[in-house]
Amino acid sequence: MADFQPPQSITTTKNNLPIAIVHHTPIFNLSSFPWILEIVNPIDASDPLFSIHGPSARAVIVLGRSPLKSEHLDQYPSVEIVIGTSAGIDHIDLAECRRRNIKVTGAGDAFSEDAADYAVALLLDVLRRVSAADRYVRNRLWPVNGEYPLGNKLGGKRVGIVGLGSIGMMVGKRLEPFGCTIAYTSRNKKSQIPYVFYSTVLELATVSDALILCCALTDKTHHVVNREVLTAMGKKGILVNIGRGAIVDEKELVKLLVEGEFGGAGLDVYEKEPEVPKELFTMDNVVLSPHKAVLTPESFEALRNVVIGNLKAFFSNKPLLSEVNPTN
Amino acid sequence: MADFQPPQSITTTKNNLPIAIVHHTPIFNLSSFPWILEIVNPIDASDPLFSIHGPSARAVIVLGRSPLKSEHLDQYPSVEIVIGTSAGIDHIDLAECRRRNIKVTGAGDAFSEDAADYAVALLLDVLRRVSAADRYVRNRLWPVNGEYPLGNKLGGKRVGIVGLGSIGMMVGKRLEPFGCTIAYTSRNKKSQIPYVFYSTVLELATVSDALILCCALTDKTHHVVNREVLTAMGKKGILVNIGRGAIVDEKELVKLLVEGEFGGAGLDVYEKEPEVPKELFTMDNVVLSPHKAVLTPESFEALRNVVIGNLKAFFSNKPLLSEVNPTN
DSSP states (O other): OTTOOOOHHHHBOTTOOBSEEEESSOSSOOTTOTTEEEESOTTOTTOHHHHHHGGGOSEEEEOTTOOBOHHHHTTOTTOOEEEEOSSOOTTBOHHHHHHTTOEEEOOTTTTHHHHHHHHHHHHHHHHHTHHHHHHHHHTTOHHHHOSOOOOOOSTTOEEEEEOOSHHHHHHHHHHGGGTOEEEEEOSSOOTTOOSEEOSSHHHHHHTOSEEEEOSOOOTTTTTOBOHHHHHHTOTTOEEEEOSOGGGBOHHHHHHHHHTTOSOEEEESOOTTTTOOOGGGGGOTTEEEOOSOTTOOHHHHHHHHHHHHHHHHHHHTTOOOSSBSSTTO | OTTOOOOHHHHBOTTOOBSEEEESSOSSOOTTOTTEEEESOTTOTTOHHHHHHGGGOSEEEEOTTOOBOHHHHTTOTTOOEEEEOSSOOTTBOHHHHHHTTOEEEOOTTTTHHHHHHHHHHHHHHHHHTHHHHHHHHHTTOHHHHOSOOOOOOSTTOEEEEEOOSHHHHHHHHHHGGGTOEEEEEOSSOOTTOOSEEOSSHHHHHHTOSEEEEOOOOOTTTTTOBOHHHHHHTOTTOEEEEOSOGGGBOHHHHHHHHHTTOSOEEEESOOTTTTOOOGGGGGOTTEEEOOSOTTOOHHHHHHHHHHHHHHHHHHHTTOOOSSBSSTTO
């Protein structure tokens, strides 16, 4: 796919300017595509490249979680498609794109496997205290204090998946052979899924030992994991969040952990990244990860193929690979 | 099972002494069984309880990895059965037990699930750098240095399992949904197993991205993972050891890691526990665990049931639950 070039007639504007623009610091190399212009900091309107190329771009590639709101869209008056490149796309103003008749694509399944793997890794780590035990050994405490305190077994745990999209499904599939009982909540009950469906996060939490958050951040999921949901899991409850920080009322989570009223957490995301609540730094029942659930060379390669595939489809008038909410 | 009592006629000797003895510091409570005597330190022959009860015991329960060699067996002249309680039983002199016509039982499958879970946890942790990333966040480096360096995806990796007993089988079963290709080496090729068999560790390493050691430590497996095996996996090779430290030539492993000639390691066991080679303490591509792969309350409960079940079977002349090498 690396050799894809749209027909010359559509790759440049009348003034021979690029027709696709990269919105943010590039995380992978697109330089083999001369018709894609990379602007390092599109927020910086003083960048001279910006005023030249911004108006001509028909496609905007939003790298990472760089915000693309109404004011940014104003800078791209010719844009017809926004290519998102992250698993969640809450940083892109979908309503505004729809209003302007701009198509939006996401990362598709490029990150799903890595995200699901990481969710399982965090759950295992919190239960079995892998990171804490590693710290114990590195701090030379083993010969001094002897055996490390017990963790807990994964098998037999009731795991509730919040958001049974492609990532959530893959989490379930991975947890089955460990002997977990899996249930879920999602926008809709899925057909032909062997897991029990609960219509609210609270109902799911009530029957779960651990919740894994795999849903998107929307108005409806903002702070949906609140104190009531967390306490419904009981004192040994475990939360794994690979979605977005703001799905959880972080202050309440921290408070419950500090009070010893909640079992543990594996967090890849936070409300105010890269800030992490300082109370968590000394806890052995939490695993702290710097928003990296999907960061592997393998998923970047998969993402690159999705991005180029979407551009190719767009410029060839073919169906997009991973259009977001095309019917909304 | 907790209420099991053998018939009064066989629970005591003529002098009303206990007939079962616990060989080492108790790790779980057996006090509900009055016919089991716990001696805190059986190695300390000066313990007055020892000289009274040692001669009468028909069963010896060896807790943890306390050695039981010929000289210890001499202290239990009436013993007919040795009940091991750890996943590996290389600390029990099997040949000597056989010579004395003493039956030996192991932990059976009590630990298998936890051990398999932990192997997967270590592999995921090494590949995805979970513990290292947790350290990065706790050291407050995220806001300063930005994103944590990439890990690697588990899916698509070729994983070689060394020792396809119950633990190895469970490791394979758990790794399948992650999209790993699984192969193995074992004493014998297993029938009806979907994984490709290799007759030596070296052959297996040659076609593997990661090796997971699930075998017992014996004369044949001592240092079986040597420099040649490790280098056969290539510079990105990964080793996970939940077996015994001495299966690996630890010096060579450390040397390769220091030289940057090997990818990473997840180690729960070491050659001279609790000593861990100090070169490893500063490495982000290793995960260090203090021999705790099977330490959960759930597996202790399962173990307790196996121990009591074996005692019950023995005193009832029924088949033992987890006899070790009964035919050798």
